[in-house]
Amino acid sequence: MSRQPVAIALTLLVGMFAAGIVRAGIPAEFRKLWDDPAVTARIxxxxxxxxxxxxxxHVVDAQGQPIRDAKVRAEQxxxxxxxxxxxxxxxxLDTPELNAKYEKAFTRIFNFATIPFYWGDLEPEQGKPRFEEGAAYIWRRPPPDRLLQWCQANGITAKGHALLYxxxxxxxxxxxRDDPIAFMEQAxxxxxxxxERYGDRIAVWDVINEEIPRVAHLDQWHAVPDDYSLQCFREANxxxxxxVKLLINDGASQTHVTTDLCEANVKKLLDAGLRVDGIGIQFHTYGNSFVNGKVYPPKQLLSTYDRLGQLGPMLYITEITIPGTGEDGPEQQAAAVxxxxxxxxxTPKMAGVTWWNLGxxxxxxxxxxxxxxxxxxxMDPKPAYAALDRLINHEWKTNAKGATAADGTFAFRGFKGAYRLTVDALGKTQHFAIHVTDGGKPQKIVCDGPQR
Structure with missing residues (x-):
C-alpha cells in the first residue's frame, strides 16, 4: 500500500473517533469519560x-481612503x-533518509522544541562543555548549538531543559554531591x-526539574540547601x-494527584517576589491505566488546571508519553492524543504542550x-501523528474570506496566530502579513493602485 492511502486511512480513523462512531479498540470506560456531554461542551x-x-x-488606498468591496482572504x-x-x-538517526523524515515530521506539526541541557552529558569533563557542532557524540544529546541553529532556520521556538536538574x-x-554550599557555587x-551563551536566544527554560520527587528521594540527588528552589529562581531572575519565560517543572502524579505540593512550591517562589512565568506539568503514562479510564479522567484534569491556573503563571504540558503497545495500541494512542x-x-491558562519523543x-x-x-x-506516521496533524493543521486553523464594508473594514474571528492576507482591490492582488491575538487593534492595510 502506498503512503497516501495509509495517510488517508489514518485521517479517517481519527475523524471517526472525533465524530463519536463506535471504536472497537477503545475501552468503554474511556469513551464514557471523554464523551461526557459536560466535558465536551466545556472543551x-x-x-x-x-x-x-x-x-x-481596515483596507485603505494610498491616500488613506477606505476601499469598499475589496475581496479579502485570511489564511492562517x-x-x-x-x-x-x-x-x-x-x-x-542511522541514515540521511531517516534524519530527513524526522525533520519533515517535526516541522509539519510542531513550532516548539525542547533542547537538552542535562549537565552530565553537556559537560562530562569539567571546563569542556559540549556546546558546539563537532562535540563528541552522545546519543540523545546533540550539541545545543546545532539544535538552536536548526530551530532558528525553521521558525521554531526553543526551550532549554533544564538549567538545573x-x-x-x-x-x-x-x-x-554531599556539600550543598560547594555544589551551589558550581551550580x-x-x-x-x-x-551568557543562550540568554537572548532560547525563549523558555525549565529552571528546576522534579522538585517534589527530589524532596521525596534525597538519596538519589545531590545535596542542596533547604532553599534550593529559591536560590535557583533568584539566579535565573x-x-x-x-x-525569557522561566518555568518550574514537575512530574505527572506530583501535579495532578498531590497538587497541593505543586501549588505550595509555586507559591513559595511567588511569595518571595520571584518571577515564575510558567508551571511545567509532565504527562508520562507507561501502562494502560490511562486509556482504561483508571487515572487522570478529564474532569480531574480540568479541575487541576483550573486550580493551578489561579496561581498566576501560565501552564505548560512539558513531557508527554502515551503508550502505543498491543494490538489496539495505535488506535488507543490516537484516541488518547x-x-x-x-x-x-x-485550557484557559495553557501556553503549550510538548510531546516527549517523536519516534x-x-x-x-x-x-x-x-x-x-x-x-x-x-519515521512513518502512526495514527496518533495523524490525529495531531488533523487538529493542528486543519481543525484549529482559520481560513476566512469576504468583502470589505463601506468603511473599508473586514472582520473575522479566528485562531490566534500569524495569517497571510490576500486583498483584491484597485485592480491588483496584494499580500500582507497580520497577527491575530487577544486585544488586537484594527489593522490598517494600505493597497497600492491608481488614484480614485
Missing part, C-alpha cells in the same frame, strides 16, 4: 473563548499556541554560563532577560518499551 466553549480572537482589517499560517516535542535526536544519574561525576557558575490535546488546547526507539532506556512515539521507528 468546545473554552476553545472558542480562549484560543480565538477577533480581528478587524502559524499558531500562537506552542505545539512541541523534544529535539533530542536531530541528526542522530541535580539528580545524580544526570549529573557529571566531578560535581560535589551558579553553570547557570551563568548558560545564560538575575541572569535572564524579562522576556486527540482527546487530551483537545482538553489541553482549551519509536528514540526514548530513554526502557521507556522505549511503551512505543510512545508519534511516528514509528522508520
Amino acid at each position: 468546545e466553549q473554552d476553545t472558542e473563548q480562549h484560543r480565538k480572537a477577533d480581528a478587524v482589517i 499560517q502559524t499558531h500562537e499556541f506552542l505545539f512541541g516535542c523534544n529535539l533530542f535526536v536531530l541528526g542522530q 541535580a539528580k545524580n544519574m544526570f549529573m557529571p561525576e566531578w560535581t560535589v 551558579r557558575k553553570h547557570m551563568a554560563e548558560l545564560a 538575575r541572569l535572564f532577560p524579562n522576556d 486527540a482527546n487530551l490535546c483537545r482538553l489541553w488546547f482549551s 519509536d526507539g528514540t526514548a530513554y532506556g526502557n521507556e522505549n518499551n511503551a512505543l510512545g512515539g508519534l511516528v514509528d521507528k522508520n
Whole structure:
C-alpha cells in the first residue's frame, strides 16, 4: 500500500473517533469519560473563548481612503499556541533518509522544541562543555548549538531543559554531591554560563526539574540547601532577560494527584517576589491505566488546571508519553492524543504542550518499551501523528474570506496566530502579513493602485 492511502486511512480513523462512531479498540470506560456531554461542551466553549480572537482589517488606498468591496482572504499560517516535542535526536538517526523524515515530521506539526541541557552529558569533563557542532557524540544529546541553529532556520521556538536538574544519574561525576554550599557555587557558575551563551536566544527554560520527587528521594540527588528552589529562581531572575519565560517543572502524579505540593512550591517562589512565568506539568503514562479510564479522567484534569491556573503563571504540558503497545495500541494512542490535546488546547491558562519523543526507539532506556512515539521507528506516521496533524493543521486553523464594508473594514474571528492576507482591490492582488491575538487593534492595510 502506498503512503497516501495509509495517510488517508489514518485521517479517517481519527475523524471517526472525533465524530463519536463506535471504536472497537477503545475501552468503554474511556469513551464514557471523554464523551461526557459536560466535558465536551466545556472543551468546545473554552476553545472558542480562549484560543480565538477577533480581528478587524481596515483596507485603505494610498491616500488613506477606505476601499469598499475589496475581496479579502485570511489564511492562517502559524499558531500562537506552542505545539512541541523534544529535539533530542536531530541528526542522530542511522541514515540521511531517516534524519530527513524526522525533520519533515517535526516541522509539519510542531513550532516548539525542547533542547537538552542535562549537565552530565553537556559537560562530562569539567571546563569542556559540549556546546558546539563537532562535540563528541552522545546519543540523545546533540550539541545545543546545532539544535538552536536548526530551530532558528525553521521558525521554531526553543526551550532549554533544564538549567538545573541535580539528580545524580544526570549529573557529571566531578560535581560535589554531599556539600550543598560547594555544589551551589558550581551550580551558579553553570547557570551563568548558560545564560551568557543562550540568554537572548532560547525563549523558555525549565529552571528546576522534579522538585517534589527530589524532596521525596534525597538519596538519589545531590545535596542542596533547604532553599534550593529559591536560590535557583533568584539566579535565573538575575541572569535572564524579562522576556525569557522561566518555568518550574514537575512530574505527572506530583501535579495532578498531590497538587497541593505543586501549588505550595509555586507559591513559595511567588511569595518571595520571584518571577515564575510558567508551571511545567509532565504527562508520562507507561501502562494502560490511562486509556482504561483508571487515572487522570478529564474532569480531574480540568479541575487541576483550573486550580493551578489561579496561581498566576501560565501552564505548560512539558513531557508527554502515551503508550502505543498491543494490538489496539495505535488506535488507543490516537484516541488518547486527540482527546487530551483537545482538553489541553482549551485550557484557559495553557501556553503549550510538548510531546516527549517523536519516534519509536528514540526514548530513554526502557521507556522505549511503551512505543510512545508519534511516528514509528522508520519515521512513518502512526495514527496518533495523524490525529495531531488533523487538529493542528486543519481543525484549529482559520481560513476566512469576504468583502470589505463601506468603511473599508473586514472582520473575522479566528485562531490566534500569524495569517497571510490576500486583498483584491484597485485592480491588483496584494499580500500582507497580520497577527491575530487577544486585544488586537484594527489593522490598517494600505493597497497600492491608481488614484480614485
